[in-house]
Amino acid sequence: MSGFQNAGVTKGIMIFLALTSISASLLDIKPYLHLQLVPHMTKYRQFWRIAVHPLAFANSTELLMGEILLYNVGVAIERAFGSRKYASFVLVSSLVSTLLASIVIILGHRFGLNSIPAGPYGIIFSLLWQQYRIFPSLYHFKLLGIEVSSKAFNWILALQLLVSNPPSSILISLIGLFTGYIYRTDTLFPIPSLSIPRRRLFVKRSLKSYRIPLSIYRLLSRLFSPVIGESLPPRRSQRVLPGQGGSGSTGSNRGTTTATATASAFVLNNNRNAGTGTSASTSASTSTANQARASLRDLLASRLNTNPASSTSQATSPGAGAGAGGTDRDEGERRDPGSATAAMGEWVNEMTGRLTRVASEEEISTLSNMFPNLSREVIVRALQTNNFNTAQAVEALLQESG
16 A cells, blocks of 8 residues: 555554454454453463553454554654654553553552553554654644644544543553653663673663664564565656646647647557558548547647636626526636635535536547547546546546557
8 A cells, every 4th residue: 555655664563453453353362352450460360461462452443443543643653753763662662551551550450440451552642642742733723613733633533542441541541642751751761772782781761762673673674574565655646627737728738739649649559550551541540640639639728728808707797696696606717727626616516416517529529530449438438537628538548448
């Protein structure tokens, strides 16, 4: 998936989390996932629960919310940190949140805080704190008179995890936020050191300066990269709205020239592939291409070029805006065709079924001359799929035929 480009660690965590959660549900071992002090640890000595409880969620709802938050937040954090620092951050957050949760349930089991739900709550809420501190809000909007930011959607999803299993889910969520806060500070902690020249088992430094040893990181990368796979960059769309190709008629003429040249080359190639090697067939194919070029140029010029004088006269005429229908038409005419308002209007029209039209015979005949081997249904479908834009329909048919 292109959304995981430069975010292989997050992709691997999401895949691992989904596999372990689904496997625990199928094998009916979900009661062994959560961390509970009494009686599991005090009586039955099940200390392995400390290491197991962050590895899987107990139900599908928590899994869905956790996966969405990991994708929305974790991908951006990994791209900002880098994969090695991000992997170190995940390891530190998991260890610190698990340690703090164990201490809290030991001290608070007399007050009812006896268990911790299964799932990487500490990692997810620590990621949310990093997003809060690192990335600014993209936009703000008002909801019921309250101004909220673009980050509100992630916090709404996190709120569902927060109240999924109170009070233990609230406890581990707050511990995750506190872990993220500690990670951002410069407080020195004794961190295990594997460096031989230092000859020290623990070194005092801040949590954010810790890195997984490079040799271990490269080994894990070689082992899991074939399983996770590489994500390709997102495919850039070449489609534009009318009016975005340039200023005035320049962009229209440029798009017309490109589509015409492509269509002409396609016609000539078809004629060459058919074995027409004589001069008569060559002249016939050239004349066919010229006719197609001329008709396509006229059609696109009539569709893409606008007349500012007529639009201004219609907008300023005394009787043009009479009634609600006239007002809507004038507002639609005054819209910038390349603006977000115009795009939203086109989407609303498609959803409501208004302003629907069929392909004209001129459009169909133009494309039929260019693609004589294609049926009428294929040409009409190409026009409808590309919003009756002839240039885009030509390119789509070229891709299908090639």
